[in-house]
Amino acid sequence: MDASTTGFKPQNRAAPLTALADLPFAAMVQGLLAMADIALLIDSGGVILDLALGFAEMAPLPVTAWPGRPWRDTVVADNRGKIDAMLAGDPEPARWRLVNHSLDDGELPIRYRLLPAGPGHWLAIGQDQRHLASQQQRLIAAQQAMERDTLQLRQAEARYRLLFAATSEAVLIVDPAEGTVLDANPAALRLIGSGGAVGLGLATLVHPDSRATVGRLLAQAVDQASPVRVRLPGGDNCLLSVATVQQDWGQVLLARLRVQPGDRQPAQRRLDDLLERMPDAFVLTDADLRILACNQAFIDLLHKPRGAVIRTPLNAHFGQPGMDVALLAAELAGDGRVQRFVTTVRRGGDAGECAVSVAAVSARDGAVMRHGFSLQAVSASVPPLRQTPRSVEQLTSLVGHMALKDIVRESTDLIERLCIEAALQQTGDNRASAAEMLGLSRQSLYAKLHRHHLGNLDHSDE
Incomplete structure (x- = not known):
């Protein structure tokens, strides 16, 4: 059989094989099996009429029982749509489709191309894809092994970081x-x-x-x-x-x-021991107000473990960190000391806030600046006399430590709080009269009391 008798041109693989329609099936697929592992002759109803195998490794497979069965019934359920699309669509230009045949012990992946084989018949030539599937499985296994190794490496690194930090x-x-x-x-x-x-x-x-x-x-x-x-x-x-x-x-x-x-010199050891045992909270910070050391009284005041305090910014523990820390930094930069600065500290757990009076001093240790803070709890029975910026000089001293919008916002909040405290004090804690004095509705006053944590709201006169 040559090209002059069949009209088949091997160099043009996209040409239709209608010239082979009068040949027996075995003769028609003889040349195609050179590029295919399996060939199926299918009628117009999608039923397999005959098949031919291209190499011996396909023989042990139960494919010889396919003739007489619908082609779509030999594949897995989610691939039957591909078979229907190939049989219903225009085969020109034909393209390859990968389907998985259902076997008793697994699946058989084959890539098919459908070609016309005469009136009412189709020729499906297929290529076995098991070697590709095996390679994909090896690739997936290698990727999973790499992921396991990466996870083990990250776990080892996490253990190293934990030990490194805890020692x-x-x-x-x-x-x-x-x-x-x-x-x-x-x-x-x-x-x-x-x-x-x-x-x-x-x-x-x-x-x-x-x-x-x-x-x-x-x-x-x-x-x-x-x-x-x-x-x-x-x-x-x-x-x-x-x-x-x-x-x-x-x-x-x-x-x-x-x-x-x-x-350590004996005097230095005695001083360290004295600071640790003193009843007032003491904190030592660097030039950026980051805590370097503190005594047990400060730990007890915050209700936090020492490890959660060291190396943290001091303002992380203040009730109003922006304004308070800016004022402290401004006064330390100017005078090198602060006395009776009343503020609040945030305590851990459900302890809430605690009013404290702060004294601070700055000193140089060689070329390094250090700040020391002493904090003393203010009794709840004594109304705190908050150190507030009452002059233009005190407000302007915040420039360079806070943005203008932050100075204006926090100054407004502080003035609002002071006005509410003054109104409550003048009216004997009568909130209805205080609201009228401030020109607020009672609901607005209660909202501001909640915001500033003022008054005993559990026993309000609503």
Whole structure:
């Protein structure tokens, strides 16, 4: 059989095979099986009349029982629409469709192309896709394995971060080439009194007198140099040890700082013990008003664990952080001290707010600015005399610490609160008279009392 007798042109695969309609089915598919693994002869009703297999591996499959069955019944239920579309649609231009045949022990994926095979007949040539399905399964398995490895890596990293943060020993991860800090745990930040150490040189985190010692230690780190005594910016002496740690992506230096109990002077130890045991709350902050240390009285006042307080901004614990902290910062910047500043602190749990009187002072520790705050709870029976900005000078001192709109908004809130307090005081806590005095309805007054947390609203005279 050649091209002159059949009219078939192999180089034009898109040409219709109508010239093969008079040939027997076996002869018609003989050339097509070279590119197909299976060929089906289908009548106009979609019933398989005959089939031919292109290679021996298809023979053990139960495909030989398909003749006499509707083609759509041999595939899985959700693929029958594809069979119906191929039989009902225009086969020109024909395209490949992937369907899954239903077998007793699984599925058989075959990609079909439907061609006309004479009046009322179709020829479906198919290519076995099991090797592609196997590759896809291996790819999916590899992706799942990668996802499991990634999850295990993230869990290990989370455990490392948890241990790194929870350990009481001051630990820093240092780049051996640059000498810069890659990571530092909270214990290290508390010890060196720095708001952030990442990206800074390790030598810059100690006292200037000890920087040359740190430089020499980093240069000898690969030789497991012995610990050296260095001085911290706050004046404490400690032992600094550096060790090389091998990572998958290179080497890092593990730097550890250990304060020796005998390094602190007796007077300094007594002062620390005194501050810890004093009845008034005491807080030490850096120049940005971020808490560096506090005593037990401050922890008891906030009803929060010490770990949730250290390294947090001081304004995170004030009742009205914007105005109060701006006033404190302005007065500390101007006079270096604050006395009898009355505000409120937010306590943890359901404890609500507590009125406190604040005294503060600023001092330099070498080149580092520190702020100390003493907070004393105000008795509920004594009406708080809130330190308010009553002069133009006090209001203008907030410029540079707060945006204009924030100064106006919080000043308005403060004036509103003071006016309501004054009206309640003048009327003997008669809210109806206070509302009339302020030109408000009783509902508006109650809403403002709720907003400013004023009055005993559980026993209102509504």
